[in-house]
Each structure stands twice: as C-alpha cells, then as structure tokens.
Amino acid sequence: MVIPITLLLLTVSGLTISAVLAFxxxxxxxxxxxxxxxxxxxxxxxxxxxxxxxxER
Amino acid sequence: xxxxxxxxxxxxxxxxxxxKARAAMDAAAAGPVIHYFASALFWLILGSVxxxxxxxxxxxxALLDQADWLTFGRVRPAHLTTVAYGWSTMxxxxxxxxxxxxxxxxxxxxxxxxxxxxxxLNLGNLAGVIGILGGRSTSIEWLEYPIxxxxxxxxxxxxxxxAFVDMARxxxxxxxxxxxxxxxxxxxxxxxxxxxxxALMIWSPVAxxxxxxxxxxxxxxxxxxxxxxxxxxAAYYLIPKLIxxxxxxxxxxxxxxxxxxxxxxxxxxxxxxxxxxxxxxxxLSIVASFMMVxxxxxxAVNHHFTAFKDIGLVRTSPTFRFVxxxxxxxxxxxxxxxxxxxxxxxxxxxxxxxTIGHSHLGxxxxxxxxxxxxxxxxxxxxxxxxxPSAWLIRxxxxxxxLGVLYYVMALSIGGVFQGMWLLDESVxxxxxxxxxxxxLQQRSYAGMAMTVGHLAFITSFIWLLLRSPQPASRPTLLxxxx
Numbered sequence: 001m002v003i004p005i006t007l008l009l010l011t012v013s014g015l016t017i018s019a020v021l022a023f024x025x026x027x028x029x030x031x032x033x034x035x036x037x038x039x040x041x042x043x044x045x046x047x048x049x050x051x052x053x054x055x056e057r
Numbered sequence: 058x059x060x061x062x063x064x065x066x067x068x069x070x071x072x073x074x075x076x077k078a079r080a081a082m083d084a085a086a087a088g089p090v091i092h093y094f095a096s097a098l099f100w101l102i103l104g105s106v107x108x109x110x111x112x113x114x115x116x117x118x119a120l121l122d123q124a125d126w127l128t129f130g131r132v133r134p135a136h137l138t139t140v141a142y143g144w145s146t147m148x149x150x151x152x153x154x155x156x157x158x159x160x161x162x163x164x165x166x167x168x169x170x171x172x173x174x175x176x177x178l179n180l181g182n183l184a185g186v187i188g189i190l191g192g193r194s195t196s197i198e199w200l201e202y203p204i205x206x207x208x209x210x211x212x213x214x215x216x217x218x219x220a221f222v223d224m225a226r227x228x229x230x231x232x233x234x235x236x237x238x239x240x241x242x243x244x245x246x247x248x249x250x251x252x253x254x255x256a257l258m259i260w261s262p263v264a265x266x267x268x269x270x271x272x273x274x275x276x277x278x279x280x281x282x283x284x285x286x287x288x289x290x291a292a293y294y295l296i297p298k299l300i301x302x303x304x305x306x307x308x309x310x311x312x313x314x315x316x317x318x319x320x321x322x323x324x325x326x327x328x329x330x331x332x333x334x335x336x337x338x339x340x341l342s343i344v345a346s347f348m349m350v351x352x353x354x355x356x357a358v359n360h361h362f363t364a365f366k367d368i369g370l371v372r373t374s375p376t377f378r379f380v381x382x383x384x385x386x387x388x389x390x391x392x393x394x395x396x397x398x399x400x401x402x403x404x405x406x407x408x409x410x411x412t413i414g415h416s417h418l419g420x421x422x423x424x425x426x427x428x429x430x431x432x433x434x435x436x437x438x439x440x441x442x443x444x445p446s447a448w449l450i451r452x453x454x455x456x457x458x459l460g461v462l463y464y465v466m467a468l469s470i471g472g473v474f475q476g477m478w479l480l481d482e483s484v485x486x487x488x489x490x491x492x493x494x495x496x497l498q499q500r501s502y503a504g505m506a507m508t509v510g511h512l513a514f515i516t517s518f519i520w521l522l523l524r525s526p527q528p529a530s531r532p533t534l535l536x537x538x539x
Contacts, residue, residue, distance in 0.1 A: 004257060004267035005338075008274060011253050012322045015246070015282075019318035022242075031233055035311065038232035039303035042160070042294060044079065046072035047301070 078162065085164040086155050087439040089171035091522070093151030094432055096179050098515050100143025103186070105508045107136035112504045116497040126190040134201040135189045141199065141279075142210060143182040145420065146247075147175070148428040149287040150217050153240050155435050156294055157221055160237050161228035170216040177213030181206045197258055197268070199276040207255045214248050235310040236290035242318060243286035250278050270334060274325035280419060281321045281349075285387075288427040289313075289356060292384055295434055296363050299377045300370060305362035313355030320348045327398040330407065346398035353391035360384040373534040375450045379430030382458055386422035390415065405480065410496065411472025414465045421507070422461045429453070429514065436518070441526035444533040449517045451535055456510030464503035471496025 026032065111133040113120050121127045158165050165171070185202030188194070194201040202210070221244045225237070254275040257263050263271070293310060297303050304310055323345035326338050364384065370377045393415055396402055406412060433450070437443050444450060475493055478484045 004263035005270065007257065007263075008267075008271055011249070012274075015249070015322040016319060018245075019242075019315070022318070023315055026233070032311075036307050038234060038311075039297070039307035041232040041234040042236070042297050042303070044162075045075040047075075047298075 079159070082158045082162070082164050083155075083439045085166075085168065086158050089165065089168050089175065090151045090155050090435065090439050092172055092175045093147050093154070094436065094518070095522075096175055097144050097148035097151065097428075098518055100139045100147065100182060101511055102515060104136055104140035104144055105504075105511050107132050107139060109501070109504050109508060111136050112497070112501045116494050116501065125192065131190050131192065131194065134194050134196075134198075135186050137199065138185055138189065138201050139182060140420070142178070142185070142202070145284055145424055145428065147178055148432065149243075149284060150174075150178075152291050152428060152431045152435065153244065153287050154217070154220060155439065156236055156290055157224045157240050160234050160240075160294070161224040163224045163227040163229075165220060166223060167216075167220070171220055174213045174216035177209050181209030181213055184209060195259055197272055199279060200254060200258060200272070204259055207251075207259055211248065211252050211255060214251070218244050218248060234293075235304075235307070235314055236293045238311075238314050239286040239290035239293070242314075243283055243290070246282035246286070247279070250275055250282060266333075269329055269332065270326055270338065273328035277325035277328065278322060281317070281324060284420070284424045286317070288383065288424050289387075291427055291431045292360055292380055292387075295376060295380050295431060296360060296384075299374055299380075299434075300363070300367040302363065302366050305359050305366075309355045310359050313352040313359070316348070316355070317352040320345050320351075324349070327403070330398075330400055330403045343398045343400070346395055349391060350395050353388065353395070357384075357388040357391075361388070372536045375444070375447075375454070375533070375535055376430045376434040378454055378535065379426050379433065382454075383423050383427035383430060386418060386426065390418040390423055393418065405476035406472060407476070408479070409472040409475040410468040410493070410500075411476065414468030414472055417461060417468070418465045421457075422465065426457065426461075429457070432518075436521060437532070440521065442521050442524045443527060443531070444517055445520045445524060446517060447533050447535050449513045449520075450533065452513040453510045453517070454535075456506045456513065460503045460506030460510060463506070464500055467496050467499035467503060471499075 031038075110121070110127065111129060114129045114132065118129070125131075154165060154171070181202070185206030188203035188206055189201050193203045195203060200207070221241060225241055228237070254271055257271055258268055262268070293304060324342055326334065326342035327346050330339055330343075332339075361384065364377075364381050368381070371381055397406060397412075397415065433444065471493055474496075475489060478489045478492065
C-alpha cells in the first residue's frame with residue numbers, strides 16, 4: 001500500500017507545486033499590479049462605460 | 058489632403074470593431090459549441106430516465122425487475138456516469154470553449170479536432186453506458202465505465218486541452234481575467250485526475266487497500282477541480298456582463314482562485330472517516346476541507362454582492378435567474394461539505410441519503426443550474442437565434458429549481474433520521490428501510506419535476522435550432538423589463 005499512496009501524495013504535491021509555480025509566474029508578469037483593474041478585463045470596448053447602460057438580457 | 062476624425066467617431070469605430078470581432082469569434086465557435094451542447098442534452102435526457110428508474114426502484118423494487126440490465130445496481134451507476142461525463146462534462150467543455158474564446162479575444166481554430174473530440178467523448182459515454190448496463194461496471198464509484206470507455210474519454214479530452222492552450226497563447230495582452238485562470242486550471246486538472254486514477258485503478262490496478270483513498274480523492278476532486286472551476290468561471294463572466302458592472306472585489310476573486318488551487322487537491326480522504334486508514338491521512342483531508350471555507354467565502358461575497366447590485370434582473374433574465382440560483386447553491390453546498398468533514402457530523406450522515414442530497418445540491422443545484430444559465434446566454438449568440446418561448450424557460454426553471462430543492466430537503470431530513478436510527482442499536486435494520494420509504498418516494502416526485510424541466514429545455518433547444526436566424530432581434534425575457 002505504501003507505493004500507491006506515495007504515488008497519490010506525489011500527484012497531489014505536484015498539483016500544489018504547479019499552482020505555486022503558476023502563482024509565481026502571475027506575479028512576475030505583472031498580473032497582480034493594479035489588481036482591481038483586472039475586473040474590467042471581462043468587458044469589451046463597446047461595453048464601457050458600464051454604470052448607466054441598459055441590460056441586454 | 059488630411060481628413061480630420063473626431064474622437065467620437067474613433068470611439069464609434071472602436072466599438073463597431075469590437076462588435077464585429079465578437080460576432081466573428083461566435084461564428085467560429087458555433088459548430089463545436091452546438092455539437093457539445095446537443096450531445097450534453099442527449100446525455101441529460103438519458104441520465105434523467107436512468108435516474109427516475111433508479112429512484113423508483115428504491116421504493117418499488119419490483120419495477121422492471123425481470124431485465125438484468127435494468128436492475129438498480131446497473132441503472133444507478135449508469136445514471137451517475139452519464140450525467141457526470143455525458144451531460145456535465147460535455148456542457149462544461151462547450152461553455153468553457155466559448156468563454157475562453159470571448160475572454161482571450163481569440164477565435165477558435167482547428168474546429169475539426171473539437172468535433173472529433175466531441176465524437177470521441179460521445180463514443181466513450183456510449184461504450185460506458187452499454188458496458189455498465191451489460192454488467193461490465195468496474196464497481197468503482199465515479200469510475201464505473203469499463204476500460205475502453207475511459208480510454209476514449211481520456212483521448213477525447215486532448216483536443217480540448219490544445220484548443221484552450223491555443224486560445225490562451227493568442228490572448229490579448231493585459232490582465233488575465235479570473236475566469237481564464239479557472240478555465241485554464243480546470244482543463245489541466247481534469248485530465249490529470251482522470252488519467253492518474255484510470256492508470257492506478259483500472260489500467261493497472263494497485264493493491265485493493267490502496268484503492269478507496271484514490272477513489273475518493275478522485276471522486277471529490279473531480280467536483281472541485283473540474284466542474285466547480287468551469288462553473289465559477291462562467292458565473293464570474295455572466296454576472297458582470299448581465300448587470301453591466303464589474304465584480305464586487307477582483308482582489309477577493311483571486312484569493313478565491315489561488316486558495317482553491319493550493320488546497321483543494323488535498324481533499325477527499327475525509328470520505329473515509331472511520332475507515333482503516335492512517336489518522337494523519339484522514340486528518341489532513343479534514344483540515345483541507347475546512348480550509349475550503351476561504352475560497353467559498355471569497356466567491357460567495359463576490360457573487361452575491363455583485364448580483365445584489367441589480368438583483369431585480371432575476372425577474373426578466375433567464376440566464377441571471379439560473380446563475381443566481383446556482384451561486385446561492387454553491388455557497389450552501391460548499392459550507393455544508395466543509396461541515397460534513399467533521400467527525401461528529403460525519404458519524405451521523407455517512408452511509409445515509411444525506412450524502413446523496415449533498416451531491417445533488419452540488420452537481421445539480423449548482424453545476425447543472427449554472428450550465429443551464431450559461432447555455433441560455435451562449436446559444437443565441439452563436440446561432441443568431443433567440444429562445445422561442447419564455448413560457449418554456451419558466452417551466453424549465455421552476456420545475457428544476459423547486460424540484461432540486463424538494464429533493465435535497467427530503468433526502469437531508471430523511472438522511473439525518475436514517476443516520477440516527479443506524480446509530481441506535483435498538484432499531485432493527487429492516488425498520489429503518491421501511492421508515493425511509495416516504496422520503497424515497499418524495500425523492501422520486503422531485504426527480505419527476507426535474508425531468509419535466511429537462512424536457513422543456515430540450516424542446517426549447519431543438520425549437521431554437523430549427524428557427525431561421527433573426528439578426529438583432531429582441532432577447533426573450535421572462536417578464537416585461539421595468
């Protein structure tokens with residue numbers, strides 16, 4: 001049982017390490033700068049300004 | 058001779074370019090997205106029929122008991138796998154592909170591969186259902202499909218991964234929106250989970266005592282690292298788009314994503330509380346499960362605070378109504394899930410119908426309702442056709458919404474009683490079975506309501522596809538907008 005459980009733990013650790021690496025990459029490429037501006041990335045040019053527009057659906 | 062162009066004209070040109078780019082992305086995505094949605098709906102209907110059979114057999118076991126292939130032991134896993142890998146997975150891929158294209162501002166390419174992928178997934182599901190009903194189930198929960206079906210599903214997912222990577226590589230510079238993070242992560246997490254457990258449990262099975270931890274690691278993580286991220290990505294996209302306002306706190310949305318990415322994979326072993334496994338292994342999962350409160354609260358605050366900026370939209374917008382229902386269900390099921398990891402509660406609810414209620418709160422009230430909402434939003438855009446009937450959408454929502462709430466309530470209440478009776482040595486087992494019958498009957502009635510909702514949805518879907526395109530038509534609203 002030791003080998004399979006070790007394999008499972010290695011997979012889980014691999015998932016966590018890949019998340020840490022992705023986090024490091026995001027930080028080094030400026031994804032966490034002016035963080036709240038990221039919220040606007042969902043909108044296209046013709047969808048801003050947003051405050052007073054009507055609702056499409 | 059120079060021509061002066063006013064800033065207003067430039068802005069208008071930019072807006073027009075943006076509209077045309079969206080139309081081009083939708084046109085490129087149309088084929089694969091419709092293929093995935095149509096396939097998903099086929100499996101939803103088949104899964105509903107199997108679910109009804111399994112549910113009725115729990116209180117009327119004589120129903121169709123002459124046919125081997127329709128016995129409870131085959132119909133029930135066939136239901137679980139068709140709705141997990143047929144309906145939910147194929148709908149998640151369709152929704153994810155469209156969202157990725159829109160968020161990366163990159164048209165889908167090599168769509169032939171995506172059609173091939175949908176074909177492989179359909180063949181995998183077909184081979185899987187035939188295998189289970191034919192008596193070749195692996196008997197491993199969530200992985201009942203026989204080996205050939207698992208191989209087809211794993212192979213079918215590869216073009217999907219490539220399509221996501223291809224769009225991510227061509228994305229426009231700037232912030233990666235939180236939905237893109239969720240989608241990119243999910244599209245790698247799912248095949249990794251699926252192929253790992255297929256390899257260790259089906260292709261080359263490890264020793265029997267090591268199989269339950271792997272089984273429950275997979276069964277728990279496929280929810281949290283595949284269905285949940287895709288559905289949260291859709292919610293983070295749809296809510297701001299529908300109300301025309303950005304999400305409440307982008308910072309919190311990233312806290313939610315990264316905490317899920319760091320901690321979720323450690324969940325799963327808490328399903329084995331009381332089992333013959335090392336205490337550290339189960340304890341680790343209990344801690345990880347409790348830590349899931351962090352992303353859940355981050356997501357809940359964001360979704361609810363953003364939605365409440367214009368909550369009146371639930372009156373008119375089909376998508377918003379389904380999405381708000383789903384996001385509330387997400388909060389409920391996640392907090393309930395964390396609480397179920399505690400040994401004191403787990404002692405009562407484990408091995409009872411409470412767990413079935415919990416899984417339907419997650420897979421149906423959250424995942425399925427959100428996928429319905431996303432399809433209501435996406436399909437008119439990729440087909441250029443509006444939903445034909447507001448009445449059918451209302452039938453769909455109320456039958457499925459009330460149906461699943463009734464279902465979860467019946468099984469949660471019944472499950473707690475069942476757990477307490479099971480712990481009481483003075484109550485004979487056959488008495489518990491008899492006392493549970495009314496709850497199981499309520500479950501069947503709720504399932505019937507949900508099936509009616511599905512039939513309304515598939516009627517709308519086919520009717521929409523048969524209509525001629527209506528450019529720039531008014532959206533189908535559930536009530537007159539104020």
